[in-house]
Amino acid sequence: xxxxxxxxxxxxxxxxxxxxxxxxxxxxxxxxxxxxxxxxxxxxxxxxxxxxxxxxxxxxxxxxxxxxxxxxxxxxxxxxxxxxxxxxxxxxxxxxxxxxxxxxxxxxxxxxxxxxxxxxxxxxxxxxxxxxxxxxxxxxxxxxxxxxxxxxxxxxxxxxxxxxxxxxxxxxxxxxxxxxxxxxxxxxxxxxxxxxxxxxxxxxxxxxxxxxxxxxxxxxxxxxxxxxxxxxxxxxxxxxxxxxxxxxxxxxxxxxxxxxxxxxxxxxxxxxxxxxxxxxxxxxxxxxxxxxxxxxxxxxxxxxxxxxxxxxxxxxxxxxxxxxxxxxxx
Amino acid sequence: xxxxxxxxxxxxxxxxxxxxxxxxxxxxxxxxxxxxxxxxxxxxxxxxxxxxxxxxxxxxxxxxxxxxxxxxxxxxxxxxxxxxxxxxxxxxxxxxxxxxxxxxxxxxxxxxxxxxxxxxxxxxxxxxxxxxxxxxxxxxxxxxxxxxxxxxxxxxxxxxxxxxxxxxxxxxxxxxxxxxxxxxxxxxxxxxxxxxxxxxxxxxxxxxxxxxxxxxxxxxxxxxxxxxxxxxxxxxxxxxxxxxxxxxxxxxxxxxxxxxxxxxxxxxxxxxxxxxxxxxxxxxxxxxxxxxxxxxxxxxxxxxxxxxxxxxxxxxxxxxxxxxxxxxxxxxxxxxxxxxxxxxxxxxxxxxxxxxxxxxxxxxxxxxxxxxxxxxxxxxxxxxxxxxxxxxxxxxxxxxxxxxxxxxxxxxxxxxxx
Numbered sequence: 001x002x003x004x005x006x007x008x009x010x011x012x013x014x015x016x017x018x019x020x021x022x023x024x025x026x027x028x029x030x031x032x033x034x035x036x037x038x039x040x041x042x043x044x045x046x047x048x049x050x051x052x053x054x055x056x057x058x059x060x061x062x063x064x065x066x067x068x069x070x071x072x073x074x075x076x077x078x079x080x081x082x083x084x085x086x087x088x089x090x091x092x093x094x095x096x097x098x099x100x101x102x103x104x105x106x107x108x109x110x111x112x113x114x115x116x117x118x119x120x121x122x123x124x125x126x127x128x129x130x131x132x133x134x135x136x137x138x139x140x141x142x143x144x145x146x147x148x149x150x151x152x153x154x155x156x157x158x159x160x161x162x163x164x165x166x167x168x169x170x171x172x173x174x175x176x177x178x179x180x181x182x183x184x185x186x187x188x189x190x191x192x193x194x195x196x197x198x199x200x201x202x203x204x205x206x207x208x209x210x211x212x213x214x215x216x217x218x219x220x221x222x223x224x225x226x227x228x229x230x231x232x233x234x235x236x237x238x239x240x241x242x243x244x245x246x247x248x249x250x251x252x253x254x255x256x257x258x259x260x261x262x263x264x265x266x267x268x269x270x271x272x273x274x275x276x277x278x279x280x281x282x283x284x285x286x287x288x289x290x291x292x293x294x295x296x297x298x299x300x301x302x303x304x305x306x307x308x309x310x311x312x313x314x315x316x317x318x319x320x321x322x323x324x325x326x327x328x329x330x
Numbered sequence: 331x332x333x334x335x336x337x338x339x340x341x342x343x344x345x346x347x348x349x350x351x352x353x354x355x356x357x358x359x360x361x362x363x364x365x366x367x368x369x370x371x372x373x374x375x376x377x378x379x380x381x382x383x384x385x386x387x388x389x390x391x392x393x394x395x396x397x398x399x400x401x402x403x404x405x406x407x408x409x410x411x412x413x414x415x416x417x418x419x420x421x422x423x424x425x426x427x428x429x430x431x432x433x434x435x436x437x438x439x440x441x442x443x444x445x446x447x448x449x450x451x452x453x454x455x456x457x458x459x460x461x462x463x464x465x466x467x468x469x470x471x472x473x474x475x476x477x478x479x480x481x482x483x484x485x486x487x488x489x490x491x492x493x494x495x496x497x498x499x500x501x502x503x504x505x506x507x508x509x510x511x512x513x514x515x516x517x518x519x520x521x522x523x524x525x526x527x528x529x530x531x532x533x534x535x536x537x538x539x540x541x542x543x544x545x546x547x548x549x550x551x552x553x554x555x556x557x558x559x560x561x562x563x564x565x566x567x568x569x570x571x572x573x574x575x576x577x578x579x580x581x582x583x584x585x586x587x588x589x590x591x592x593x594x595x596x597x598x599x600x601x602x603x604x605x606x607x608x609x610x611x612x613x614x615x616x617x618x619x620x621x622x623x624x625x626x627x628x629x630x631x632x633x634x635x636x637x638x639x640x641x642x643x644x645x646x647x648x649x650x651x652x653x654x655x656x657x658x659x660x661x662x663x664x665x666x667x668x669x670x671x672x673x674x675x676x677x678x679x680x681x682x683x684x685x686x687x688x689x690x691x692x693x694x695x696x697x698x699x700x701x702x703x704x705x706x707x708x709x710x711x712x713x714x715x716x717x718x719x720x721x722x723x724x725x726x727x728x729x730x731x732x733x734x735x736x737x738x739x740x741x742x743x744x745x746x747x748x
Contacts, residue, residue, distance in 0.1 A: 153651045157606035158643065224677055224688075291665030293692040293706050295675035299654040301646035303686075303713045307679050312741050315680035315689060316734055323693045323730070326674040327703075 012111035013065070013090060015057075017045055017104065020189070027111070032058035035101065036070070049074050049102030057108075064089045067099075067108075074102035119254035127251050129200055136196040139203035140175070146210055147171045171206060178202035186252060194252050201248050205241065212236050221300040224307050237275040241268040353508060357461055358473050360510050361385075363445045367415040367465045368395045368424070368438070368502055370402045374409065383464035383503030384414065387450070387512065388537045390443035392545055395502030396517055396528075397429050397436045398622040404429060404436075404551065405624050412438060416445075417471050427547040428540055431555050431621055432562050433487065433532040434517050436502075439545060448504060450530045451511035453490055456480040460492060460507060462516050462527070464500025474500070478513075481529065486566070486592040486619045486630075489526040490514045496525035556699050559621065559629065559727060563702065566619075566632075567732040571739055581611050581638025583683065583719055584745040592617045598635060607644050608652060612637040621727065626666050629702065629727025633661055634740075639718040646715040653718040657710045661724040670694045670704065679712070683744035686713045687721075691737070693730055705733040709741075 013028040015035075026043050035043045038052035045054075051071035058066045068085045069076040076083040077100040088097065096109035123131040129139060151167040183198035216229030246264035249255050255263065265272075310318070368384040371377065382399030386392065393414065403410040403426060412424040424438040454460075455478075462474040476494020492505060496519040505514040505527045514527025540546075548554055570593075575586040578595070587595045598612035614635035621630040639656065641649050663673070675692040682689075689709040696702045707723040723740070725733050 153648045155606070156608050156641075156644070156652045224679075289665075289667035289672065291663050291670075293659070293663055293673035293675055293690075293694075295677050295690045295692060295708075297654065297657050297708075299650055299657055299688065299710055299712060299718075301650040301715060305679065309679045309681050309686045312680050312682065312738060315678050316738055318678065319676040319691045320731070320734055322676045323674055323691065327671075327693060327695055327730075 014109050014111050016107040032056055047104040050104055054101045076101050130197045130251055133196045136200040139200050143203040143207040175202040175206055197252050204244055221298040222304055224296050226296050241271050357510050362417055364448050365463050368399055369413045370400055371411050371413050373411050381468055381499050382501040385504040386445050386447045388447055391440045393438040394533055395436050397431050397434045399502045400436050401624050430536055431558055433528050435533055449511045451507055451513055453513045454507050460505045462505040464503030464516055466497035466499045468499055492525045492527045493523050494525055495523050560701050563728045564732050567736050580636045582747055584747055585636050586743045587613055587615055608639055608641045610639055627669050631726045634723040637720045641716050649716050659708045659722050661722050670696055682741045683746040685711050688712050702727045703730045707737055
């Protein structure tokens with residue numbers, strides 16, 4: 001090894017090896033640097049797609065960096081192009097170089113390359129629901145109480161408390177399953193547990209559609225029509241899951257806007273596709289002839305409504321006008 | 331001694347049976363040549379699509395049958411034709427000249443004389459033997475002996491109840507008395523020897539009318555059918571409104587139940603176990619009219635029901651959860667898109683007997699029978715915490731404005747008795 005060369009390093013060079021969780025960084029101080037899977041390399045990458053001796057990084061007499069592919073198997077790529085040998089001048093600021101050895105991504109950059117801003121956990125506003133443990137507890141309890149009440153409303157028989165709790169179990173299991181899957185994925189990716197946030201997410205995924213359904217029902221009665229619930233369901237069926245996942249990824253995984261959006265859409269894709277096919281079916285059904293009379297059948301114990309109570313005569317007059325008009329139209 | 335009496339009775343009965351059998355065989359030979367099979371034939375394939383029976387009446391060229399036997403032709407004369415087929419194999423075309431859809435009768439005319447017209451007579455006393463003729467299930471001409479059980483005065487179509495086994499294919503055939511005169515026309519069966527005959531008087535009314543025009547086909551037959559249906563609907567609804575109405579207590583409401591003699595009401599309350607914490611009191615009423623217009627189309631029905639719900643043991647939201655599920659008109663409204671439009675509905679709130687009701691009226695119009703509609707009404711009491719009352723009304727093939735008048739009168743007759 002040529003000792004002189006090490007004194008000609010143009011600036012501190014960093015080789016970043018991308019790995020799940022946290023990346024590895026190697027400061028290149030002595031050249032040549034050999035990278036590969038064999039244990040006598042300067043930098044060892046234990047990736048099965050990387051050859052035992054894969055890449056050589058050296059300096060020439062002018063201080064330019066020489067990158068030479070040593071692998072005869074999967075080869076190397078530099079900025080996405082196949083690499084045999086390349087000469088790069090690192091003495092002036094230069095964009096980080098994207099390297100790929102086999103299937104492993106690496107980045108070669110100057111040590112003065114600016115790093116991204118520190119991700120600060122912005123636990124404020126609605127994000128509190130996800131990141132504050134007290135909210136996680138509140139949400140889980142609220143979700144369980146909501147479904148317990150729902151079970152109670154749904155039966156017309158006198159039952160023991162055990163019955164209602166028994167009926168609650170599917171919801172408990174469902175929310176547990178979502179919590180474990182979400183927390184598990186975060187654990188693998190972040191190397192830490194985010195059970196509280198995952199439990200909040202699971203509770204919101206169950207609680208929000210239920211609450212929106214109640215709201216829609218109430219609005220339907222208020223305006224004596226079926227469109228409020230229809231629209232609420234349409235919007236929430238498509239947006240709720242991606243929005244909640246987006247918030248979770250932004251907050252817990254500190255992802256920036258586009259990656260967070262991408263992952264959220266990717267994970268909600270099956271649900272979105274399912275909802276789209278349901279919507280298509282419903283629209284087809286709506287167009288088909290049905291002998292059934294469709295009208296707003298909601299009844300509400302509160303009896304909050306915008307339509308006033310008319311006398312029988314006024315009601316019948318209005319009804320006749322409306323139905324005679326529609327009949328002559330069709 | 332008793333045995334002897336019994337034996338005498340048996341002998342008398344068998345003598346009577348013997349006489350009846352004798353009469354039926356002699357009748358058969360008397361009238362055989364006046365009775366035909368009536369076939370509706372698809373012109374495209376030449377195959378029969380419906381069969382029934384018919385008989386010569388009034389003139390040697392005139393046949394009477396049921397409207398439902400030839401309704402396929404009346405609805406689509408382009409596709410179908412009507413043929414007759416005699417017991418000795420003669421066949422030929424028939425022309426439809428008049429119908430009475432309300433009494434399920436049709437008059438057909440042949441190109442040439444077919445035989446001797448049968449005479450008509452008034453319906454004999456209850457218990458008299460009648461002989462129904464026809465071609466059941468296309469198996470050959472048959473004679474069915476049965477008993478006249480009189481006119482069904484509780485039913486709107488005023489048919490004769492005939493205790494004998496009519497079968498499909500015999501429709502339109504004559505039912506004769508001992509003298510071989512027509513007293514009724516086979517029309518329907520409810521199985522188990524419960525069958526129905528159209529009173530021959532309705533046929534006579536048509537024949538009298540046709541005699542004036544020397545049995546010329548009625549102009550605009552379909553328009554005529556529509557007129558008959560419309561007039562009948564208006565008349566029926568007017569009748570219902572002029573009647574003295576019976577009221578029944580359903581929960582805290584006294585409501586009109588039996589609106590007319592042709593309407594019968596049944597208790598619809600379900601047992602307590604099925605209903606859990608809810609008390610349900612219910613009554614449903616209907617006429618038994620079914621005007622046959624086509625294979626999948628019958629009209630003339632009026633059905634309505636009242637249901638009271640209350641529960642002191644349920645909190646209001648829980649009561650309303652159940653109540654809303656019940657607000658789902660239990661009156662089936664199947665429809666065929668070739669016959670009716672979609673339902674248009676109007677929902678609002680109105681005060682009935684000092685209580686607020688969420689009331690919906692839906693209407694759909696018949697596409698070919700213009701001026702006729704199906705009207706569906708659903709009203710649910712609102713504003714009471716643990717009490718509910720649902721009123722449903724369904725009229726088929728009716729005049730919309732007259733139906734509205736009837737609805738108004740029904741609603742005005744609700745009474746709240748606390």
